[in-house]
Amino acid sequence: MDRERIKMRVVKDRGFEVMVILLSLFSMVPLVLILFYILRNGFSAISWEFLTELPRPVGEEGGGIANAIVGSFLLVFVASLPAIPIGITAGVYLSENQKGKLPYLLRLAVEVLQGTPSIVIGIIAYLWLVIAMGGFSAVSGGIALGIMMLPVIVRTTEETLRLIPDTLKEASLALGVPYYRTIVKVVIPAGLSGITTGILISVARIAGETAPLLFTAFGNPFMNVNIIKPVNALPLLIYNYATSPYPEWHRIAWGASCILVGLVLLLNLVARIIVGRWKVQF
Amino acid sequence: MGSAQRVSAQGGEGVFQKTLLLSALAIVVLLAAIFLSLFLHSVPSLRDFGFSFLVNKTWNPVSREFGALSFLVGTLLTSCLSLIICLPFSLAISIFLGEYCIEGLLSSFLKNVTELLAGIPSVIYGFWGLFVLVPVMRKLEMKLGVAPYGVGIITASLILSVMIVPYAASIAREVISLVPSDIKEAAYSLGATKQEVITRIILPYARSGILAGILLALGRALGETMAVTMVIGNSNLLPQSIFSPGNTMASVIANEFTEATGRIYLSSLIEIGLLLFLVTTVINIIGKMIISRVSVEA
Numbered sequence: 001m002d003r004e005r006i007k008m009r010v011v012k013d014r015g016f017e018v019m020v021i022l023l024s025l026f027s028m029v030p031l032v033l034i035l036f037y038i039l040r041n042g043f044s045a046i047s048w049e050f051l052t053e054l055p056r057p058v059g060e061e062g063g064g065i066a067n068a069i070v071g072s073f074l075l076v077f078v079a080s081l082p083a084i085p086i087g088i089t090a091g092v093y094l095s096e097n098q099k100g101k102l103p104y105l106l107r108l109a110v111e112v113l114q115g116t117p118s119i120v121i122g123i124i125a126y127l128w129l130v131i132a133m134g135g136f137s138a139v140s141g142g143i144a145l146g147i148m149m150l151p152v153i154v155r156t157t158e159e160t161l162r163l164i165p166d167t168l169k170e171a172s173l174a175l176g177v178p179y180y181r182t183i184v185k186v187v188i189p190a191g192l193s194g195i196t197t198g199i200l201i202s203v204a205r206i207a208g209e210t211a212p213l214l215f216t217a218f219g220n221p222f223m224n225v226n227i228i229k230p231v232n233a234l235p236l237l238i239y240n241y242a243t244s245p246y247p248e249w250h251r252i253a254w255g256a257s258c259i260l261v262g263l264v265l266l267l268n269l270v271a272r273i274i275v276g277r278w279k280v281q282f
Numbered sequence: 283m284g285s286a287q288r289v290s291a292q293g294g295e296g297v298f299q300k301t302l303l304l305s306a307l308a309i310v311v312l313l314a315a316i317f318l319s320l321f322l323h324s325v326p327s328l329r330d331f332g333f334s335f336l337v338n339k340t341w342n343p344v345s346r347e348f349g350a351l352s353f354l355v356g357t358l359l360t361s362c363l364s365l366i367i368c369l370p371f372s373l374a375i376s377i378f379l380g381e382y383c384i385e386g387l388l389s390s391f392l393k394n395v396t397e398l399l400a401g402i403p404s405v406i407y408g409f410w411g412l413f414v415l416v417p418v419m420r421k422l423e424m425k426l427g428v429a430p431y432g433v434g435i436i437t438a439s440l441i442l443s444v445m446i447v448p449y450a451a452s453i454a455r456e457v458i459s460l461v462p463s464d465i466k467e468a469a470y471s472l473g474a475t476k477q478e479v480i481t482r483i484i485l486p487y488a489r490s491g492i493l494a495g496i497l498l499a500l501g502r503a504l505g506e507t508m509a510v511t512m513v514i515g516n517s518n519l520l521p522q523s524i525f526s527p528g529n530t531m532a533s534v535i536a537n538e539f540t541e542a543t544g545r546i547y548l549s550s551l552i553e554i555g556l557l558l559f560l561v562t563t564v565i566n567i568i569g570k571m572i573i574s575r576v577s578v579e580a
Contacts, residue, residue, distance in 0.1 A: 009475050016477035020382060023374030024392060027451075030444040031399045034410045089305035096302070106306045108567075109313040115498075115566035116559060117505025119532045120320070123539070123555045127319050150309060180298035208403020211507040211532070215540045235405045235508075242409040243512060250413070257406050268401050 035261075042258025045251050051259075055221055055237075058246055065256050067223045071138070071231040075217060076203055078142025078227060083149035084199060090150075091157025091195075092183060106154075114151035121147050122212035130216060138224070138231035141217025145209060149202040156198025160191040197271045204267035208260055210235035234260045317559070324553035326546055335553065341518045341534075343542075348550035350557070352520045356528035359435050359521065360510060361503040364442035365496060372447050372499075373492075376454035377480055400448040408512030411441040416513060428525045433515035436524045441509045450499040457491025457576060458484060494572035501565040505558060507532040531558045 049064055056063030090106065097103045125144035130136055164187055172182040188195070213219075218230040219240060225231075234256050241253035327335065331348060338349020375396060383389040412433075419440075420432035461484050469479045485492070515527020516537055529537070531554045542548040 009478070013475035013477040016480070017382065020374045020378050023371055024378040027371040027375060027447050028392070028395055031395055031402075033414065034402065034406070037410055037414060038406070086305045086308060089302050090309050093302040093306040102303075102306055102310070105310045109310045111566065111570055112313055112563050113309070115501050115505075115562050116316070117507065117532055117562055119505065119507045119535050120316075120555050120559045123535065123552060124316050124319060126539070127323060127552075147312070150312075154309065178295055180295050183298070204401060208405065210403070210405040211536055214536055218540075235403055238409055239405050239508065239512070242405075242412060253409060257409060261402060261406060264401050264403060265398060268398070 038254065038257050038261055041251070041254035042256075045255030046258060050252075050255055054223060055252070058249070061248060063252065065234070065237055065252065065259075067220065068232040068234045068237040068256065069259070070223060070225065071217070071220070072207060072233045072235075074138055074225060074227065074231060075142045075145055075213070075233055076207060078139055079145035079149055079206055080199075080203070081146070082143070083146035083153060083202070087150050087153025087198075087202075088157050088188075088195060091154045092161065092188070094154065094158040095161035096183070110151045110154050113147070114155075117211075118148060118209055119211040119214075122215055125212060125216045133228065136216060136218035136230040138217055138227040138229065141213045141231065141233070142227070144212035144216050145206040148206050148209065148212065152202035152205060153195075153198050156201065157191070157195050160194025160198070161187060163194075164190050193274050193277075197275050200267050200271040200274070204264050204271070207267070208235050208264050210239050214239075234263075320552060320556040320559060324549055324556045327549035327553040330546060331550070335550070339520045343538075343544075343547050346544070346546055348546070350531070350550075350554055352518055353529050353531045353534050353554060356435065356514070356521055357504060357530040357532070359524065359528070360438045360442055360514070360530055361500055363436065363439035363524065364446060364503050365500060367439060367443035368447045368450055368499065369496070371443075372450035372454055372495075375447070375451040376458050377484075379451075380455055380458040381476065381480060381484070396448040396451055399444075400452075404445065404506060404508040405512075407441055407445055408509035411437065411509060411513040415440060423525055426525075428523070431515055431525070431527050433513050434525050434527045435514065435521050438510045438514040438528075438530070439524075441513055442503050442506055445506065445509060446499045446502050449502055450495050453495035453498060453573070454488075454492055457488045457495065457573070460491065460577060461487045488576075490572055491576040494569045494576065497565050497569035497572070501562045501569065504565070505532055505562050507536050511536045531555075 049062065051064055051069065052066050053062070053064030054067055055065065090110075094103055094106055121144050124147070125140045129140035129143060133140065168190060169182055169187055172186045173179065177185070213233055213236050217233055217236065219236045220230045220232045238253050238256050238260065241249040241256070244250075327348065331338070335348065335350055336354065337351055338347070339351040340347050340349050341352060342348070375392065379389055379392060383392070415437055416432040419434075419437045420430045423430040423432070465487070466479055466483055469483050474482070510530050511533035514529060514533055516529055516533065517527040518529055518534070521528035535551050535555055535558075539548075539551055542551055
């Protein structure tokens, strides 16, 4: 009787283990499938002309996505310009001021911003910049993406700097180095790898964002580097071409997906290597 | 140090402190301004439709009658369905990584793969869904004898669940790792099997943390735009079943914002954005509050 019960429990235990393993492995299936389709359909589309030429009109074979690649880099640049300095300084503020009203509000604001749907950020950039400037532009798209970068940079900066021991700071202060020079010359350099990682992760996050660009950067079939004109971007191109009825455009969208996923994964990989190699150790 | 140098050091100090303060203030003001802008631009729609905006299912730009009920229902259905689908998988991953396979090749493979899954842009999930999942769903719907749209609420929920599994799994793993090992060891020493420890000790202990994880994943699912927009079918009618096409709050904004002509049309779309912002904010704050309480207790 007892033996029977123990047997039942062991069987149940085994069954549970098998179920957990199967469910875990099964949830890997979509990723494998997605990567498989992107590589299979996308890799063959990529060639030198694909990277360097402009899109051709419907019906013509060939053509490339040079404008979207340049546009994506332009948008990331415009986004980083305000987001990196503001994000890092706000992160320093947070790590230096743990208690108080403003730190509390800032922490809350960063959390809320992080959870804000990207489409809402798009609406905001439209209301603030597109209406004011009288048209779609790279700068409005870039600012929308910049707002999305901010919370990531603030949080990683704060988390990194908090790990740096006070003794390091105190040693510098004891030598008579002013407070601000201690922060700029001692604390920030010590946390540089963490801060860099944060920036890379935030860039990886915005590089694939489409929703905030729909009514800001808008898309553009031509090459453009003027930041007050509409500009194309890789995710925008994928969206527009994937939802079009032309097989030739679908092929281009697969190729662009391949490049976008490659870029995003590469950024994540570099970020992880930096964390692993350069990890601040005390 | 000369006195001139000292003065300049003090000046630098002041500028430095002010810069930090300014950046911190800028982010707080930014958030307040986001809310205010959304609210002010929603006023025309709020004034014209009031509460009926939430319960009216007619969305008709031609007759200028706007009600968001179809989108609210669409959002609720897709998010809840995707949560239900994702829950067993994300729990399994977190239990597997936390209890069965704590280190080793398989564990780091699984960890890396789930992190990669989280990094793939939403538009690519949508693209893949449109070309691979939609045809499969169409065949399935034909077998089931429902109208074979392929696109629709259930397709969007499936894609959404794939997208939120890594997020939910990483939160669940975190809260499961907070379960103190002495109570686990106590149960083992009494002869409990691993399954019994997991279902009777770990999961009940981590209950509130897992709930918080579900809330945070819900916040994610509610605001997800591109993948949903591409596979949900973009119909402004109230969805009749989980197989019918629909629209979510985010997807209707993505679809119609650039073509919204007229003040009241745009204002109605912005009001949907405001609602989305408020709901995700409240859900996120509650989720984060539970998580921080759980970590303090542990």
